[in-house]
Amino acid sequence: MFNSRIPGRTAPEGREPNMAGDTYGRLTLVSEIASAVRPTKRKWSCVCSCGNTTESVLNHLRQGRSRSCGCLTIETSMLPRLPTIVDGRVARIHLGHDKWAIVAIEHLEIVEGYTWCYSGGYAVTGNLRLHQLLCPCDKGKNPDHIDGNGLNNVYAPGELINNLRPATKSQNSANVGQRSDNTSGKKGVSRRGPKWRAAISYLGQTIHLGYFTTPELAHEAYCQAALKYHGEFARTE
Numbered sequence: 576m577f578n579s580r581i582p583g584r585t586a587p588e589g590r591e592p593n594m595a596g597d598t599y600g601r602l603t604l605v606s607e608i609a610s611a612v613r614p615t616k617r618k619w620s621c622v623c624s625c626g627n628t629t630e631s632v633l634n635h636l637r638q639g640r641s642r643s644c645g646c647l648t649i650e651t652s653m654l655p656r657l658p659t660i661v662d663g664r665v666a667r668i669h670l671g672h673d674k675w676a677i678v679a680i681e682h683l684e685i686v687e688g689y690t691w692c693y694s695g696g697y698a699v700t701g702n703l704r705l706h707q708l709l710c711p712c713d714k715g716k717n718p719d720h721i722d723g724n725g726l727n728n729v730y731a732p733g734e735l736i737n738n739l740r741p742a743t744k745s746q747n748s749a750n751v752g753q754r755s756d757n758t759s760g761k762k763g764v765s766r767r768g769p770k771w772r773a774a775i776s777y778l779g780q781t782i783h784l785g786y787f788t789t790p791e792l793a794h795e796a797y798c799q800a801a802l803k804y805h806g807e808f809a810r811t812e
């Protein structure tokens with residue numbers, strides 16, 4: 576009669592030898608769970624070397640698809656995400672793939688409690704953005720990235736390395752780079768026929784600054800207005 580069992584595994588009385596104690600990766604078989612409908616679905620209760628108990632499909636164990644209770648996956652995916660100290664003042668946090676954020680070293684303890692990912696130019700975990708966690712603001716304000724890089728979340732008020740400051744919505748939008756539809760290559764300057772128009776936005780309004788013969792003159796007008804309206808939040812590139 577055809578015998579599908581692995582040679583050498585067949586017990587004399589036709590039953591399989593006790594496989595309890597066999598190990599696959601981190602998992603050690605404890606006892607078979609009797610509910611399997613088909614042989615390919617046979618499940619075993621296993622104990623993982625981390626101490627957890629789990630149920631695994633025997634075929635998956637034999638094929639190397641189940642190697643732990645899940646702890647192995649967690650460990651290998653978390654490993655590169657651990658913060659790396661860069662220069663004693665700043666640490667970088669892996670966000671997955673080739674994305675990193677940087678934070679002040681004194682914030683590592685706060686940051687380490689979460690798994691951070693990259694989303695839309697920022698480091699996020701769920702709905703929480705890293706800069707909002709590190710730079711608490713009064714109502715009506717939000718943290719502004721001074722250098723325009725949403726991944727530089729070094730918050731060290733009063734120090735040269737600082738990159739976050741509480742800002743109102745209007746101050747925040749002042750510190751945004753050129754619009755992608757900018758036609759002049761200079762912030763606040765757009766072409767109007769043979770002339771160049773300078774304009775600045777302030778409190779949600781566009782303020783017209785005049786027409787100029789060259790983009791350089793128009794940009795100069797913009798820069799002066801930026802200082803007047805945006806003050807320290809001005810970004811003229």
Ligand SMILES: [Zn+2]
Pocket residue numbers: 601623624625626627643644645646647
């Ligand atoms: Zn485990």
